[in-house]
Structure formats: C-alpha cells, structure tokens
Amino acid sequence: DKTLNDQTETGRFRKPHEKIVVADMYNEVFHDPPPADQLEKRMDDMCNFANAKTPDYFIHPVIRAIILHFWLAYDHPFVDGNGRTARALFYWSMLRNNYWLFEFVSISQIILNHPAKYGRAFLYTETDDNDLTYFMLYHIEVIKRAIAELHQYIRRKTEILQTIETEMQGILTFxxxxxxxxxxxxxxxxxxxxxxxxxxxxxxxxxxxxxxxxxxxxxxxxxxxxxxxxxxxxxxxxxxxxxxxxx
Incomplete structure (x- = not known):
C-alpha cells in the first residue's frame, strides 16, 4: 500500500508517453521494455501461459513459474513494482501447482542481496535472442539456495526448541x-x-x-x-x- 508517489498509477499498465527503462546503479540502461501499446496483447498471452492454456505440450511447473517471472520482468507493464510483481507471480504459479513449500521459501532476499547476478542472467538472456537458459539456470540456483536456507533455519529453530523443552523439564514451577x-x-x-x-x-x-x-x-x-x-x-x-x- 502507498508504495507509489502517485496513487493513480496503482494497478494500471504504463502508457505510451511514460518512458520506462531498466537501468543499473550507474543509470546505464540494460533493458528497454516492449512498447506500451503492445502490453494488452502480451499480458493476455502471459495469462494464457500462466493458466496452462498455452502451449499445447507439457512444461514442467517450475519452468513455467520461472518463465512467468522473466516474462513479467521483461515486459515491465507497470510504472513501478514490476520486480515485486514478477516474484509474486512466480510464487503464485508454484503454489498453484501444489509446491506448498514455497509458502515458506524466500527467493526475494537472495535476489535483492545479489542484484548483479540477477541483472547478468537477465542481460545474457536478452542479448542471446532471449535464450531463457541463462535465466533458468540462475533461478534454479536461487531456488536451491533458498530451500537450503529454509532447512538451516528449521534445524536452528528445532535445536533451540529442543534445548528449551529439555531444560524446561527441570523447571518444577511449571x-x-x-x-x-x-x-x-x-x-x-x-x-x-x-x-x-x-x-x-x-x-x-x-x-x-x-x-x-x-x-x-x-x-x-x-x-x-x-x-x-x-x-x-x-x-x-x-x-x-x-x-x-x-x-
């Protein structure tokens, strides 16, 4: 809520006169999204893909979720919040396909902590005729790391709880x-x-x-x-x- 300076920009596609580009910290442009007048058609296509209406052959759900992440980030349909929305779309697709663990797995922090790696994966894909191999390999590594961090967190919490419970047995006041x-x-x-x-x-x-x-x-x-x-x-x-x- 209220993440935009102009609240009228919330929930709408960018307009032709709104020049939106993706730049690095030095303001060097490395991605120029498709024209705004193409967005309605491109978003319709993306929604069909998200709902597995296209294509007419099997795509693994994890691969589909990664493609959706890239697709929305590439099209950059909104004035702001495209990165957050792209990650949310990835989570939605994973949960929709019963990958329930992703309710607890955080890819966002890993991506935000290493923006250069994300940027390179995106750039390599775009400059090689949109060959998604680069972005997929990067994203799979992010997923693996996020799951590993979740397991580490669970182990730490389990050890803490077990220690507390063991020592609590000796507290006669309970x-x-x-x-x-x-x-x-x-x-x-x-x-x-x-x-x-x-x-x-x-x-x-x-x-x-x-x-x-x-x-x-x-x-x-x-x-x-x-x-x-x-x-x-x-x-x-x-x-x-x-x-x-x-x-």
Whole structure:
C-alpha cells in the first residue's frame, strides 16, 4: 500500500508517453521494455501461459513459474513494482501447482542481496535472442539456495526448541499441563487458547484450567484478552527469549 508517489498509477499498465527503462546503479540502461501499446496483447498471452492454456505440450511447473517471472520482468507493464510483481507471480504459479513449500521459501532476499547476478542472467538472456537458459539456470540456483536456507533455519529453530523443552523439564514451577502448552505455543506462536480448550485437552476441572492459564499469563508466558465472556490466551511475542533467560 502507498508504495507509489502517485496513487493513480496503482494497478494500471504504463502508457505510451511514460518512458520506462531498466537501468543499473550507474543509470546505464540494460533493458528497454516492449512498447506500451503492445502490453494488452502480451499480458493476455502471459495469462494464457500462466493458466496452462498455452502451449499445447507439457512444461514442467517450475519452468513455467520461472518463465512467468522473466516474462513479467521483461515486459515491465507497470510504472513501478514490476520486480515485486514478477516474484509474486512466480510464487503464485508454484503454489498453484501444489509446491506448498514455497509458502515458506524466500527467493526475494537472495535476489535483492545479489542484484548483479540477477541483472547478468537477465542481460545474457536478452542479448542471446532471449535464450531463457541463462535465466533458468540462475533461478534454479536461487531456488536451491533458498530451500537450503529454509532447512538451516528449521534445524536452528528445532535445536533451540529442543534445548528449551529439555531444560524446561527441570523447571518444577511449571506443572506438566503448563509445560505441554508451552511446548505447543513455541511451535504455534499464533495459536489462541481458552480455559475450555485447556480443560478439555487435559481432562481437568474448569478452575484448574483457569489457574494454569492465568498463572502463565502472570509469568509473562501468555497474554490474555477478553472478548465477550471468553478469555483468550496467546503466546507472548518474545516467548522463546523469555524462556531462554529463565533457564
């Protein structure tokens, strides 16, 4: 929202009088997008390709997603935000084809951290009769690196959670029900708990459940909010840090 100085430019194609070029940090132009009067036809073609209406032979979904990324970036149909939109289109295509992992994989940061590599892959493709091999090989390496970084992140988080859970077993001030809830909260930081749900999960009376949750709130593990007649409890935003300090 409000990423453009002129909000009337939002969501529309660039016009013939709006000269849009892609330049490097030294303002050297390395890509001059197709004329604006061709955009409607080119975007129709791209949408047909995105929805697998064309061509009439199989294209691997990952390759299709990469081509869509290049296609929108090449056509540069908007006044601004073409890079973000191209990456969003790549994600959309991957998720649409059930590559659900890409809900958690970030290619954007890798591309933004190494803009020269992205620029060279784009330039090599354009200067070699739009041979997409260069861009595809580059993009596949980005995907591989992004997945590797996700795996590293998961390993780090798993080790941290396992350490906290192991050491939490020795904290006698938390009962077994509270430890179970904390363990769940560490893995589901957006989860909402109620006295009733905690009661049902541990087969205890209402008052015991209530004491458990309000005790955790008092210690800063949970935050509470009353909506109507129901109390809702959510994990503290800095739960992991608080538990680490309490060890």
């Amino acid at each position: 009962n077994h029900r509270q430890r179970a809830l904390i363990s769940h909260a560490l893995r589901h930081p957006q989860q909402r708990y109620t006295i009733r749900s905690h009661q049902m999960n541990h087969n205890v009376v209402y008052q015991t459940s209530r004491l458990d949750l309000f005790d955790l709130e008092k210690r800063g593990v949970l935050e509470s909010r009353k909506i109507g007649k129901t109390w809702y409890f959510t994990p503290a935003p800095d739960l992991e840090e608080k538990l680490s300090k309490s060890e």
